[in-house]
Structure formats: C-alpha cells, structure tokens
Amino acid sequence: MSHHYLPSWNLTKNTQAILDFVKSATTPGEDYIDPAERIAVFDNDGTMWCEQPMPTQFVFLLQTWLQEVHDHPELKDKQPYKAVLQKDEKYFTQILKQTPKDVMQLEQALTVWAGSTPQEFAAQVQKFFTTTKHPKYNMHYTDLVYQPMLELFDLLKAHNFRVFVCSAGGRDFMRVVAEDMWGIHQENVIGTAAEYEYVNGQIVRTDHLLGGFALGAGKTTHIFAATGRLPLLACGNGDPDIEMLQSARFGMLIHHDDEVREYAYDTGAEQVHSLAQKNNYIVVSMKHDWVKIFKNTA
C-alpha cells in the first residue's frame, strides 16, 4: 500500500498501520475482507473537524437562540436566552461540560425547527456556514475540516470501502454540507435526528427524535439501522465513541495533542484513551502524524 494516498500524513508507525490494515483487508489472504463488509464509520466533532472552543453546531444553536429572542423579546429573562444576550460564557461552559445528550436535549427542548421543511432548515444552515467564522482561525467552519481525514476517505473509497459519518450531532445539520465538504452522499451521514412526517406532499419536521441519540451505544444502533452492519473500521476521538469503537474490528482514535496548530486536550476522552492500548486502537497524534491539519490552512 503506497503512502502516496496520504500526502498530509507523516510516514509514522500509525500511518503505516493504517496502510497495512487497508492492504491486508483488500489483498487475498487470511485478513481479506469481503467488499460488502467494508464499512468505515467516522465520528464528526473532533474527528473530522475542530470542536474547540465549542462544537460547530453549538455555535449555530447560539445564533438560533439569539435570533429567537430577537424575534420574541418576551423570552429575554428566560434561559438560555438570558445567557445568550449577556454573553454569559460561564453558563455555556457549564452546559458543554455536561454530556452531549444534555446539550442536545436543550436544543430539542426548543422545538425551534418543529414544523419546518428540510429546505427551510438547509437554508438556515447554509447561511450559517457562509456567514460565520471560527474565532481562532477566522475561517469558515467548512474550511476547518481535517485534510488528513479527507485523504483517508479517498484511500478507503479507492479500496471499495463505503465511508459513513456517525455523529451525536444533528444528522440533518451535517447533511447540508456533507457532499461538498466530505465528498460523501447525504445517505452516508448518520446522526441524531428528528422524526419527520409527510403532510400535504411535504416532508415536515416533528419535535421528537427518531431512534434516540446517536451517542455511546446509540451510535452502534444508528449505524446498524442505517447499514445493516457494524463497522469494519471506526474512528472517533471521545468517550461517546467507546461503543462504536468496540463494535468495529479496527479502531482509530484521534488525539488532540497539537496546542500550536489546533488544541491540546483530553477532557471527555479519558475513558476511551484508557481503552486504547487494551483494544489495540491506533491513536493518531495530530502533532506527530499530520503534516497539515486543516484543508485550507497550515
């Protein structure tokens, strides 16, 4: 397996292990994997793009809340609107310290998008991505996708893997940008999602979830529902990826250890790192294994 597939990866032992895995899975021999079984699943936040200082979808949520309290000033003394108006970072830091499930429930509680069509939601998401920039890099969030991961997608696709993203974040939020940003179709994006109904010839969003949160064990059930299989390869970066990684035959963990080019942190990933050695996960060092971090920057 040639390293030329992964130009943004240094040829370290981790990179070599990835190349070796793809080679053995696709070369006749005892480790050969039938193409039908070649499903690779990737977490999104912190695995496919930067999740600091807060996950992108949370930035979108804050904007939505701000617009909502602008349109309905009577909400101004209620949380989370009060905190949004007062730029109360402590309030949101506290929320983000909770589990992603709590954050999502907060979002869900809003029911902001219940009754809306996918076209309306997509327009709002598109606007967010074209108008909002990351505070540290001053670039659009879609430009902060990890270039090495895009190359890994290409390597896998060239070897007849089907590549999926499975995130605790919103399936429909990601699908808006999936095709341009990741080069995978919307049907390859799995995540927490509202249930929809069909009313007067239109798909319309309800205020409740379909199949629960794609988080922890929920990632495995969402992946199975979408694909009929558990993954051959899974890649994540945090504790909510533990079950997904355990359900895969080959596990990869992205380690945020580059305080100069990105961020260095282990918060929310303590347990999965403690499992990595026991389970033979490849722990990718962003600092040492990646020549460049983002698609459109150093």
Place this chain on the structure above:
Amino acid sequence: MSHHYLPSWNLTKNTQAILDFVKSATTPGEDYIDPAERIAVFDNDGTMWCEQPMPTQFVFLLQTWLQEVHDHPELKDKQPYKAVLQKDEKYFTQILKQTPKDVMQLEQALTVWAGSTPQEFAAQVQKFFTTTKHPKYNMHYTDLVYQPMLELFDLLKAHNFRVFVCSAGGRDFMRVVAEDMWGIHQENVIGTAAEYEYVNGQIVRTDHLLGGFALGAGKTTHIFAATGRLPLLACGNGDPDIEMLQSARFGMLIHHDDEVREYAYDTGAEQVHSLAQKNNYIVVSMKHDWVKIFKNTA
C-alpha cells in the same frame, strides 16, 4: 440511450420513455439532474418479485408461527396458531385483504424476534429461502425476482443513480438477500424495521418499531430519513406506493396483467392506477413490455 441495457424489455413506448428519461436526466440540457439527486426507489412485493398468492414474507411468517406452536403446544387453540394448524386459508385470506399495516401488526404482536441478534434472524431467513419453494413455480423465491427490474437497476447504476428498495415489508428480512438478489448493498434497503439496542457488545432486537410503518406516507419519511432526499425516480405497484410516487419526479407503476406467465390482478392498486394518467406515471405492462418475467424462468 441504447436499448441494449434492457434485453428483457420489448422496445415499446414505455421502454422508450424509461430510456428517454435516463438519457435526459444524464445529458447536459434543461432536464439534466445533478448526480447527487439521482436517487431511484423501488417497492419490493409485486414490484421486484412475485407477491401472489401471498407476499413472500407472509409465507415466512406462517412457517415461523408453525414452528412456534410446535415448540409451544399450549398455543394451539389461539389465533393465528389455530388457523396455521388447520390450514385455514380463509382466515389468512381475510388477513391479507386487510391493509399491510394490519398484517405487520399481527407479526409485531408476536414479538417472536424480540431479544434475538441479527445473526440469528439472518440464519432463519437464509434457511427459509434455501428450503421453501413457490407453490406455482416450484422455484426458490429469490429466483422469482423480475429480470427486467434487475436490468433497470443496472441501467440506472451505469448512469450514476443510487438504487434503493423501500418496502412496507421487513427491512431486515430483505437485507439478508439484497446483495445477492438485487446487487445493492444492505444500506440501500429501506423498510419497516424494529428498533435495536446494544447490550453486552451485541445488537439486539426490541419489540417495537423504529419510525413506524414504511407504508403510504411512511414510505416518504423512511426514504427521507435514510437518504436526506425524496426520490428522483420511484416505482411501485400498489396503493401503499401512492405517496412515494407522488414525492418523486418520475413515476413508474408495474401492472400485473400477465395471467399466463404471472398473475393478473388490480386488487389493492385501484387508487394508484386512477392517478397514473393524471400524474404521467409510466404504467409498465408485464404482458406487453417484458420479454421475460423472472430471472430464472420464462
């Protein structure tokens, strides 16, 4: 668009209309469709294979009930076991006259498969398909897939369509045979399905449905959840396909009018046929448009 893609289709005006549609959707011009939007969705029973004298999955269900009452003789005076034991055709004819939803609820009520793993269910389905033959043709059910539809799949795939099956029948029942029978991956099979949970490192079936029945309007919501889109092309054969056909830009209806080679009936398709002309659906005549019906017979 050459007719050589469809050797089991006579070159009628219907066949020509299909070829024209694929050509116009994939040739630069005003009807060109971006490849990302090229989603084609097919119903299963009566669209992809023979659904007479009863849908294949119902045959499987009868076998399961028979096994269940064999293992638990105390059930013998309860329905549906009593009818199974007495070969009470009238009882089942009555059930099949009801909506597919009633049939499925009956199946669901059994909770036969709650607590089982996908591997256990797949083994049971595989056994059914290798041991059970169709009463009229004396062939395995998987050999009774419609050859012209397989060729249509190939035509569409050759033009960068992604082909899906969406059935009111069981998603996991179809997925067992989808790859060999249809040449599409399990993730391209959409249908009514149980929710699963992840217990001790295993995917395990629960006794309740995920996202309701893939029937009528439920087909559109299942398709949207799976793909993020509504179909460009939809093809069905009965009234439960009405909403799916209405949600597509190009509609096809399979008409069972061949009493010699297959069956001739309009029961359960009265409404969709009355909409066909108004909505410009192509109504495929099995008798006149198809050179051969089944993959492995005349």
